[in-house]
Amino acid sequence: MTEKLVVTNKGFVRADFSFWVGLYMDKFYDSFENKKIIGNKCSKCGKVFVPPRKKCGKCNETIPLDNNWVNLPNTGTLLNYTITHYKVSDRAARKAKKPQIIGMVQIDGSDTAIVYRLLNIDIENVKIGMKLKIEWEEKPKGNPADIKGFVQV
């Protein structure tokens, strides 16, 4: 196709969406307000999930809302990482100022990993297996952004 024939139309409709976080995630975010992280445990296989959930898929076991909560520390281990110059939410606008290191971190005492930025760590010093801890927002609001990222212990 050669010359530009088609006039594009932005065609935006403003129709915002609100999500209910659900009862399990509500408890999870409540704990963020106290700078604490919690998980929940499958009674069958003993796996501890972060974020918490209603079902263990492997066991097809329902995890009750009122039980099986596990208090977890602010520390964890780096399982995996990637480095990107891009803002994930805005790739079309191209690059962020500095490459960010995004890590998969297993909180100690849990069996899953969560994805957050690594802060104040130079790229050459990132190592799988390194010990990390959560850097909380000073005044947490009870949402995922309360965890600013992870710093080296």
Add this chain to the structure above:
Amino acid sequence: MDKVGIVGFYQVKLYSDANYGRYEMIFEAVRGAIDSAGLKKKDITTAISCTNDYYDGRTISNCYTVEVGGGYMADESKVEMDGAHAVLYGLMRILSGNHKLSLVWGGSMASCFPYHAARLYETDPTWERPVAYVNDITAAGFQMRAYLEKYGVSIEDIAKIAVKNRKNASRNPLALQEAQNANITVKDVLDSEIYADPVTELMVAQPCDGVAALLLAPEKQALKITDNPVWITGVGYNQETYYLGDRDLTKSMSMELAGKMAFDAAGIKDPKKEIDLAEFFEAYAHEEVIFSEALGLVDMGEGTNLNSEIDGDIPINPSGGAIGGNPPCGTGLIRIIEAAKQLKGEADGYQVKDAKKAIASGQIGMCAQNNIVYILEGGN
């Protein structure tokens, strides 16, 4: 399972910016598929499409593709996954015994929206989306690193896969021009822009514009339409859990289980010996390696050592694969068409010798959370 015949197909040329409307593109593909079988629109008894509301910029996006997509006043439905999943829907309609000819088409125009940013809409809206660290590309960065670390494989070995597919694409006239490169080197791939380390730009199957269509018919009907159909003799599909942090990213459980199901249906005992070629929807170069291992075409951790060139031990993506062009919702369907071309001996310029049995696969989700596998056989 009863075998089902592929009796016609058509794919439009892939463009990074096709600069013509999606409806014209859909019509070209659907008309082309019907013509390739020497049939008429009225012969279609069920029309299945694959598009995505977000990618099409409108809800229930098939409401507007009725006429061009062969669905006017017809039995019509849509799958919002990969085109290869729409083929499953079309296949099931045939196997129900109620339909004689099933039209399946899929595709979209990635030039109209920021594809990778849109993939953020796939993430958990109450947990991952607000902080925005996960999309298809960062997920791929995690998976590639996990694989390299586990098996001590080098980045160069993964780059070689991208080189092979881009060279193969240069022999496929319908591939995306930007992906066609007969002279590409490993260094070119490694020197291309870092998307999410260790994944570089040229390891990514670039989202583009394109539509493809195919026709399915039950055995008896297929033999009436053509004396050279390609048979679908097995299909398998599988889905694993959503959160990346719950999964072992060094392998693809869903591909392994989908493969088992498809091999069982087709009576394949030893895929290494029995499969002549594979067309995978590899959204990233490393996925091709992980899929080959999951399907038992090569031992675990050995995927980069497989000679998968067109004249190799098991040719993989002789057409260039998804790296040769990745129109969202069309890519997996194109893999099936490309495998069918090989079995019919119509892959002019990239034909695999003596191709009798092939694998074609589609996928959807972060790190190919969901995989679907077809076994195709040539001859009647």
